[in-house]
Amino acid sequence: MITGFATIVSAVEAMQKGAYDYLPKPFNPDQLRALTKRALEHRNLKIETKRLREEKDQMERNFITFVSHEMRAPLVVIRQYIEALNTIAGDRFEQDVKEIIERCAKRVHNLEEMVAHWLDISRIENGTLTQQKVSLNLDSIISRSVEEMAPLCRKKGIALETNSPRSLPPITGDTESLVRVFTNIIGNATKYTPEGGKITVTVKNDEYYITVSIADNGTGIPPEKLPLIFEPFYRCAEKNEKHSGSGLGLTFCKKIMESHNGVIDVSSREGEGSIFVLTFPVSINTERNGSGEI
Ligand SMILES: Nc1ncnc2c1ncn2[C@@H]1O[C@H](COP(=O)(O)OP(=O)(O)O)[C@@H](O)[C@H]1O
Ligand SMILES: [Mg+2]
CATH class of the missing domain: 3.30.565.10 (Histidine kinase-like ATPase, C-terminal domain)
Known part of the structure; x- marks a missing residue:
């Protein structure tokens, strides 16, 4: 901003409100050129920072999607093994072994549910959840x-x-x-x-x-x-x-x-x-x- 009545006090006030530079009067064309160059560099830096932040957010979202997706398949297999164990050999186990297997099944089920929710939430966030409206x-x-x-x-x-x-x-x-x-x-x-x-x-x-x-x-x-x-x-x-x-x-x-x-x-x-x-x-x-x- 250029104003005809600027003082040091008004410049400080302007900087407190978000201005990042000022040019006291009288100024020559070289000073104005240098200030304009600084302003452009500042603007470009802001754009670049925003782009990098968006890129980082996207990478984080993709990471969550990837991890939850990779975790899901082994969890399904573990649950299926536990179910098979129960079906094939359930009546041969002592009661305490049965209880341990039941607890394992419950924990795996919870984990599976959590990973499924996590995956869906990250898919909604990065716009890749398939919904047929x-x-x-x-x-x-x-x-x-x-x-x-x-x-x-x-x-x-x-x-x-x-x-x-x-x-x-x-x-x-x-x-x-x-x-x-x-x-x-x-x-x-x-x-x-x-x-x-x-x-x-x-x-x-x-x-x-x-x-x-x-x-x-x-x-x-x-x-x-x-x-x-x-x-x-x-x-x-x-x-x-x-x-x-x-x-x-x-x-x-x-x-x-x-x-x-x-x-x-x-x-x-x-x-x-x-x-x-x-x-x-x-x-x-x-x-x-x-x-x-x-
Ligand atoms: N109908 C309800 N009555 C009482 N508390 C509830 C009810 N629904 C949700 N909550 C509370 O909100 C929390 C978050 O719910 P939710 O996201 O479904 O997680 P959770 O896996 O714990 O069910 C629950 O842990 C519970 O404390
Ligand atoms: Mg719930």
Whole structure:
């Protein structure tokens, strides 16, 4: 900036606000040329730094994708070996050996789940997660997810109920990703709700949005921890001693919701339960032409 009334004080003030150079008056053309050259070099340096930072971020993302991808295959094989061991020789083992094998199977399963989530999250971040977005009915996705989770709820003695309007407008989305979002949220509700509890899935809609709320009457989440639960690897520690998990499930759900232009929100009261609310925009194009094609 060039000003006719600059003083040392105003120059210092300008530098404090982000200016990186100044030229006191009177100045000659050589001084102005030198200052302009410095300004251009400074600008180029900034552009180069930004490019290098972006390159470094991309390398980090690729590294996570690579590591999780490479870890996944051996984990699947280890799990399959453990399952085979149980099938082939299970009845020949003493009880204590059986317990050790069961614990191994559980740990490997958790690790496999964590790596799968990690891989998906990094793929969403670097834009390589394959999602086939089509016009779909959320009702069938919810029914499928509820069906998948019903045996676990029955096993834990938890009631699982769905309330849905007769017909829903279509949304645009990827079936597999959305089923995983719902099974994750219902899975959490099952995990953090004691025996005899209840999970209610309620679907509502208007012309523009569909909201799906998944309410449980479980342990609830302390208010100061609510903003953190969507962060990668975050788990409310004191509630988790007996529950295994990676702390990546909700991060995955949030990213998938974002990729569907949707929103995931939560409200909770400690000791009373939690409600996760998922909001999806109704697909406008398909509504207009009614063809069901995107
Ligand atoms: N329905 C729920 N009731 C109580 N706490 C929950 C519920 N859903 C999530 N949480 C809390 O949020 C944390 C993060 O959830 P998530 O990302 O799915 O990780 P986790 O692998 O631990 O299930 C959980 O560890 C748990 O403390
Ligand atoms: Mg979870």
